[in-house]
Amino acid sequence: MTQPQSGAVAGVVAIYPGSFDPITSGHLDVIERGSRMFKRVIVAILQNEAKQPLFSVAERMEMLRESVTAFPGVEVDTFQGLLADYALAKDASVILRGIRAISDYEYELQMALMNRRLQPGLETIFLPASETFSFISSKLVKEVISLGGNITGLVPPLVEDRLRRRIAKYKPSI
Numbered sequence: 001m002t003q004p005q006s007g008a009v010a011g012v013v014a015i016y017p018g019s020f021d022p023i024t025s026g027h028l029d030v031i032e033r034g035s036r037m038f039k040r041v042i043v044a045i046l047q048n049e050a051k052q053p054l055f056s057v058a059e060r061m062e063m064l065r066e067s068v069t070a071f072p073g074v075e076v077d078t079f080q081g082l083l084a085d086y087a088l089a090k091d092a093s094v095i096l097r098g099i100r101a102i103s104d105y106e107y108e109l110q111m112a113l114m115n116r117r118l119q120p121g122l123e124t125i126f127l128p129a130s131e132t133f134s135f136i137s138s139k140l141v142k143e144v145i146s147l148g149g150n151i152t153g154l155v156p157p158l159v160e161d162r163l164r165r166r167i168a169k170y171k172p173s174i
């Protein structure tokens with residue numbers, strides 16, 4: 001259900017940062033809800049090859065772009081370095097993050113406070129994950145598919161296709 005934006009946050013630019021390796025249905029849910037709250041939502045992929053991602057930044061960008069076409073005001077970008085600096089460069093005053101469980105909160109709170117210290121006025125808004133998606137993570141999705149499990153519905157169909165083609169290369173560390 002898409003509703004017109006209203007209220008104080010409607011004119012705000014928000015950054016939704018992450019690794020997105022790959023995007024999941026949980027990420028997509030946050031993006032869709034964010035797009036109803038903010039004028040622009042910039043989904044920003046962190047360029048950090050040290051994390052040894054399954055998909056390159058270009059591949060993740062492509063999957064994200066294809067997944068968000070229906071959402072107004074949503075764009076996809078990449079960034080390096082400090083998120084706070086990137087937010088300033090983009091004229092964004094909000095960082096959007098999804099929270100799946102209380103266990104996420106401790107780390108997210110630390111990041112939110114650090115980002116606000118680095119860039120006063122930069123507020124982090126947490127969206128609680130929808131119940132249907134609260135157990136999904138990119139890491140678990142990769143592990144399940146690599147061990148032959150069913151991931152239908154946990155990621156957009158185009159991402160499932162990509163994962164099937166790529167997964168032979170993925171060795172989960174379990």
Ligand code: PNS
Pocket residue numbers: 017018019020046081082083084110111112114115
């Ligand atoms: O999806 P992830 O991997 O949990 O996202 C983590 C991310 C990208 C939001 C975080 O690692 C980040 O912002 N990195 C950029 C570097 C930075 O600004 N570090 C200080 C953050 S307090």
